[in-house]
């Protein structure tokens with residue numbers, strides 16, 4: 001069956017089952033995700049598309065344990081996130097998932113290198129190891145010459161490259177990106193898309209990307225479309 005539900009088998013690294021999320025808006029209850037199920041296998045690259053306001057960010061937040069569902073469950077390696085203790089949730093967020101946002105959320109006063117070092121220090125890694133890893137990653141994202149520059153002075157494309165390096169600093173299993181090319185011009189976005197695809201392969205990641213960018217969606221193994229709180233498989237149209 002050509003249905004996202006078929007991916008909910010136990011082989012999924014990450015799985016959502018009957019996920020519902022509603023927000024209260026005044027006296028109204030707005031249902032953003034409505035009994036939604038999906039699964040992502042290890043090594044898969046899944047694109048998530050949907051109109052603005054369809055709930056892509058909400059879904060990524062639930063998958064990343066940055067928020068909790070109103071109903072339903074998220075499973076990582078077959079284990080329910082709702083059964084994690086608070087410190088396990090923190091470990092999951094910090095070590096299993098690398099996140100890239102549309103707005104980079106880097107520390108603008110710090111250098112590119114420092115931005116990639118800091119999450120490693122927070123995790124308890126020693127300084128020299130963290131710096132070596134950060135240098136390696138900055139080379140990989142093509143910023144070997146910008147390692148010492150303040151992030152606030154870098155271009156939008158360069159900042160997203162630093163974000164990618166930072167996301168991978170703690171060797172996550174899963175890369176999640178929320179419209180990572182959303183604020184970039186077409187050519188810059190394309191180069192970030194190339195980089196993302198290369199990093200996905202080189203680091204044997206499992207990637208879930210919310211995007212409006214059809215070029216990015218086209219490179220995914222599967223594209224899921226979010227509309228009216230539900231997910232359906234989607235085939236990216238060929239644009240001449």
Ligand SMILES: Nc1ncnc2c1ncn2[C@@H]1O[C@H](COP(=O)(O)OP(=O)(O)O)[C@@H](O)[C@H]1O
Nearest residue numbers: 023024032050051052053054055056057058059
């Ligand atoms: N914390 C919140 N409180 C109330 N409503 C929210 C909250 N977060 C998201 N929403 C609503 O949920 C819907 C989906 O938002 P979002 O997940 O950001 O969509 P997308 O990322 O696809 O643009 C929107 O209508 C938004 O207003």
Ligand SMILES: [Mg+2]
Nearest residue numbers: 056057058178
């Ligand atoms: Mg969003």
